[in-house]
Amino acid sequence: MDEMKSAFERAMEKAESLGKASEEDLTKWKYIPEGEKLAARYLKEEYDISTELGRYDEKVRKYVSEGAQGVFIRNIDLPRNDVAKKRNKKVMEAIKEVKRDKVGIENVYTKMRRVFSHYEKEGEQQRRQTYESVKRDFEAKLMQAAQQQRGATPPPKINVESHPQFQQEWRRILAQLDSQYLRLLEEYKKEILSIR
Numbered sequence: 531m532d533e534m535k536s537a538f539e540r541a542m543e544k545a546e547s548l549g550k551a552s553e554e555d556l557t558k559w560k561y562i563p564e565g566e567k568l569a570a571r572y573l574k575e576e577y578d579i580s581t582e583l584g585r586y587d588e589k590v591r592k593y594v595s596e597g598a599q600g601v602f603i604r605n606i607d608l609p610r611n612d613v614a615k616k617r618n619k620k621v622m623e624a625i626k627e628v629k630r631d632k633v634g635i636e637n638v639y640t641k642m643r644r645v646f647s648h649y650e651k652e653g654e655q656q657r658r659q660t661y662e663s664v665k666r667d668f669e670a671k672l673m674q675a676a677q678q679q680r681g682a683t684p685p686p687k688i689n690v691e692s693h694p695q696f697q698q699e700w701r702r703i704l705a706q707l708d709s710q711y712l713r714l715l716e717e718y719k720k721e722i723l724s725i726r
Contacts, residue, residue, distance in 0.1 A: 561590045565597025572598070572624055573605065573617070580627045595628050603719045608711055609646050618646070625722060634725040642718050649711050657707055664703060668696045 551559075564586075572579055579598070586594050602621045609615045622639060629635045669690045676688070690696050 557590055558593050561586070561593035562597035562600075564590075565594035565599070566601050567597075568594065569598035569601035569624070573601075573620070578627075579624045583628060599625060599628060599723065603722060606642075606715065606719060608649055608708060608715065629722075629725055631725050635722065638718050638721050638725070642715065645711055645714050645718070653707070653711065657704065660703060660707065661700065664700055665690055665696070668693070668699065 568579070568582055571577075572582075583591055583595055583598070602625050605621045606618055607614050609618060622642075626632060626635050626639075669688070672688050672690065672693070
C-alpha cells in the first residue's frame with residue numbers, strides 16, 4: 531500500500547515540481563479578479579472607471595485593468611435588441627477610458643460599428659426573408675405530411691411558428707446567419723486586447 535499514492539499526494543508533488551509562483555504571478559492572480567469585479571460592478575451601476583482604476587497602485591493597475599477589459603470585451607455582442615445596444619455602448623466607452631491609445635481604439639470601433647450597422651439593416655432584412663422562406667418550406671412539409679396521413683380530407687390549419695421543430699430549425703439557421711458577424715466581432719475583440 532505504501533507504493534500507492536493518493537491523488538492529493540500526486541497533485542502536491544506535481545505542484546512542488548512546478549516551483550514557487552513568482553511575485554508577479556501572485557500579483558496577477560490577486561488583481562485580475564479585482565478588475566473583473568470592478569467591471570461587473572460598472573456594468574450594474576454608473577461610475578467613472580478611470581477614477582476607480584486610479585485608486586490602485588501603478589504596479590498593480592495594469593492587472594486590474596486587464597481583468598476589467600476581459601469582462602468588458604466578453605460583454606460586446608451583436609445588437610440583437612436595445613439592451614444589447616446600450617450595453618455595447620457602455621462597455622465600449624469603458625474600454626476607451628482604460629486604454630491609452632484612443633485613436634487605435636476608435637479605429638477598431640469604427641469597424642465594429644460598421645458590422646453593427648450592417649447587422650441591424652441588411653442583416654435584419656436577410657433574417658426576415660430567410661425566416662419567411664423557412665416558414666413556407668416548413669408549412670409545405672407539414673401540409674404534405676398531414677395530407678398523406680389523412681388522405682383527401684384537408685388538413686387543419688397549423689401554427690408553424692409554434693412548432694418545436696420549426697423553432698429548432700430557425701435557431702440553427704439564425705446561428706449560421708449570425709456566425710459571419712460573430713467571426714468579425716471576435717477578430718475586433720482580439721484587436722482591442724492588443725491595443726495599449
